[in-house]
Amino acid sequence: MTNPAQGQAPNPQRPTGSKTMTDLLALVDAERTLVNWLLRQRGACLADIVAHTQIELAATEAMLNDLIATGFLVYDVSADPAVYRPNLVSRKPRTVPDQLWNAMD
Amino acid sequence: MAQVISIHSFRGGTGKSNLTANIATAVASHGKRVAIVDTDIQSPGIHVLFGLDEEDFTHSLNDYLWDKCSAKDAAYDVTAHATTASGTSADISGTVYLVPSSLKVGEIAKILREGYDVGLLNDGFHDLIDQLNLDYLFIDTHPGLNEETLLSIAISDRMVIILRPDRQDFLGTAVTLEVAQKLDVPDITLLVNKAPDIYPRETLIDKVQTQYGVPVGGLFYENDEMLQLASGGIFWLHHPDHAFSQEVHIVARQLIAAES
Ligand SMILES: Nc1ncnc2c1ncn2[C@@H]1O[C@H](COP(=O)(O)OP(=O)(O)OP(=O)(O)O)[C@@H](O)[C@H]1O
Ligand SMILES: [Mg+2]
Numbered sequence: 001m002t003n004p005a006q007g008q009a010p011n012p013q014r015p016t017g018s019k020t021m022t023d024l025l026a027l028v029d030a031e032r033t034l035v036n037w038l039l040r041q042r043g044a045c046l047a048d049i050v051a052h053t054q055i056e057l058a059a060t061e062a063m064l065n066d067l068i069a070t071g072f073l074v075y076d077v078s079a080d081p082a083v084y085r086p087n088l089v090s091r092k093p094r095t096v097p098d099q100l101w102n103a104m105d
Numbered sequence: 106m107a108q109v110i111s112i113h114s115f116r117g118g119t120g121k122s123n124l125t126a127n128i129a130t131a132v133a134s135h136g137k138r139v140a141i142v143d144t145d146i147q148s149p150g151i152h153v154l155f156g157l158d159e160e161d162f163t164h165s166l167n168d169y170l171w172d173k174c175s176a177k178d179a180a181y182d183v184t185a186h187a188t189t190a191s192g193t194s195a196d197i198s199g200t201v202y203l204v205p206s207s208l209k210v211g212e213i214a215k216i217l218r219e220g221y222d223v224g225l226l227n228d229g230f231h232d233l234i235d236q237l238n239l240d241y242l243f244i245d246t247h248p249g250l251n252e253e254t255l256l257s258i259a260i261s262d263r264m265v266i267i268l269r270p271d272r273q274d275f276l277g278t279a280v281t282l283e284v285a286q287k288l289d290v291p292d293i294t295l296l297v298n299k300a301p302d303i304y305p306r307e308t309l310i311d312k313v314q315t316q317y318g319v320p321v322g323g324l325f326y327e328n329d330e331m332l333q334l335a336s337g338g339i340f341w342l343h344h345p346d347h348a349f350s351q352e353v354h355i356v357a358r359q360l361i362a363a364e365s
Contacts, residue, residue, distance in 0.1 A: 021223065021255035025287055036289045039259050042227060090252040091220025 019071045019088050027072070030055075031063060035072055035086055043076065043085035107234040108364050111244040111257040114267040115277025118248075120298040120325070121267055123336060124353075125245045126154040130187050130339050131357035133199035137240040140180060140202035140233050142166065144226075144257055145247040146216055149206035153336050155186040157205070165207040169229050170221040176229035177236045179204050190343040202237055223256050230260065241360070249277075250284060258285055263292040263363070265322070269299045270309060275316065282317060292363070294322035296356065302326050323356040325349055 024035055037052060038044060044052070050060050064084055067073040074087045112125045125141060133139045143151045143166065152158070164179040180202040185194045187201060207213060234242055244257045258264055264285050268274040278295070285293055297313055310321045330344050341350035 021252050021259065024259075025255070025284065032287065033289060036259060039227065039256075042224070042231065086224060088223040088256075089220050090223055090226075090256070091218070 020090065021088060024072065024088065031067060031072075034063065035067065038073065038084060039086045039088075043079075043083040045079075045081040045083050047081070049084065107239045107242060108263060108360070109230060109234075109242045109244065109261045110263045110265060110360065111246060111254075111261040112265045112267065113246050113254060113258065113281060114248050114274070115250070115281050116248055116269075116274055119267040119269055119274065121248070122151040122154065122245055123331070123340065124265075124267060124296060124298065124325070125243050126151055126339055127341050127350075127353045128357050128360070129241070129243045130195075130197065130201055131341060131353050132241055132360060133184070133197050133201045134195075135357070135361055136198045137361070138200045138202075138238055139241040139243060140204065140237060140239050141243045141245060142204040142230065142233070143206040143245050144253050145245060146206050146213060146253060147247050149208060150336075151245045152183075152203060152205045154339060155183045155203060156188065156338065157181075157183065157186060157203075159208045162205050165205050165212070166229075167207040167212045167216055169204075170216065170225060172225075175236075176204070176232040180233060180237060181205070187339050187342055190338075195339075195342045199240075202233075202239075204233070220252075223252075226253075226256060227260055240364075250281065255284070255288070258290060259288040261290060263294065263360070264290045265294050265296055266319075267296045267298050268313075270297060270301070270304060270313075278317065282319065293319050294356075294359075295319050296323045296325065297321060298325045299327040300324055322359055323352045325352055 024032060034053060050057055053060055064073065068075055072087060073084050076083050076085050112121050114121050129139045129141050141151060143149045162181065164174045166179055168174045169176050169179045182200060183203045184197050184201045187195050187197055189195050230242055233239060246254045246257055266278055266281055268278045295313060295317065297309060300309060306324055310324055313321050328349055330347060331340055331349060334340055334343060341353045344350055
């Protein structure tokens with residue numbers, strides 16, 4: 001039997017929209033400032049983001065991709081041009097029971 | 106551009122709902138179009154100041170967050186409910202809308218348990234601004250720092266923090282200010298409420314401003330008339346000549362001046 005305490009493999013299927021405002025506070029300055037700004041704008045396209053951050057394109061894109069990977073942003077291609085939008089919820093989905101079940105497998 | 110103003114305090118009972126209703130109505134008396142959103146989902150209450158109860162609303166903020174209605178459907182024109190001491194409607198030249206939060210136990214529990222999409226709340230604020238053609242959107246909040254208050258801080262143009270001259274409030278306000286700075290709030294105003302009348306005005310204002318390095322927009326003394334009114338109305342309409350009411354108007358004029 002596996003000890004649940006050792007079953008700490010991160011859930012690869014982490015649902016999007018699982019980040020909260022509290023998580024936002026924990027981001028490093030540059031990322032937090034960018035997400036704050038996107039929250040106020042309610043999303044922005046890459047050109048506008050680059051114009052705002054004044055950081056070079058490649059670095060900005062890398063930061064945006066990181067924020068998508070960690071679930072803070074989504075890339076909405078239904079808009080033209082496509083926009084980066086904050087993807088925050090007020091409560092975390094309860095993933096603990098799932099993790100426990102996985103650990104018991 | 107409409108201004109989004111959120112009203113906070115770290116601890117409960119500082120006077121957020123009363124000051125929000127009073128200041129918002131005072132701003133509307135200058136011909137402005139304002140809305141108040143009750144984001145205190147856990148313990149809603151600001152509708153009481155307009156003499157309204159549950160039966161007066163078909164929709165609430167909760168319905169909007171569950172996609173059961175548009176944000177505008179949950180906004181009620183309460184201008185005529187701002188009454189004077191004689192019970193007649195005050196002649197407010199602007200308009201006051203209120204978006205109440207549900208008072209149904211099941212609905213409160215559901216939203217606290219399941220949460221909601223933060224983007225939807227943010228979109229709702231902007232829908233209200235656009236569709237009701239607002240000049241100001243006031244957000245009344247639950248005390249302390251929780252997900253709802255963090256969002257309202259993050260998207261506001263101005264944050265008003267209310268504190269009492271009390272050591273616990275002083276500590277909590279420092280925490281709230283730190284969070285506001287992390288969320289890049291452009292303007293912050295402190296309001297001191299429930300000051301005991303033993304404190305001279307200038308001394309207290311000076312002390313608070315020095316402590317936080319943030320301007321004090323108003324100082325309100327604890328008073329019996331307010332206690333007697335017991336949230337049964339908009340104070341300045343009931344006691345137009347009271348020092349508290351004059352201070353409400355000073356704050357309202359500051360908000361209007363800051364925008365123009
Ligand atoms: N300056 C004042 N003098 C006397 N009583 C006051 C004063 N300001 C507010 N009160 C009273 O304090 C009580 C709490 O006020 P209010 O409900 O506005 O606070 P709140 O911060 O919104 O509370 P909560 O944190 O529960 O939402 C009310 O009974 C109100 O009448
Ligand atoms: Mg309140």
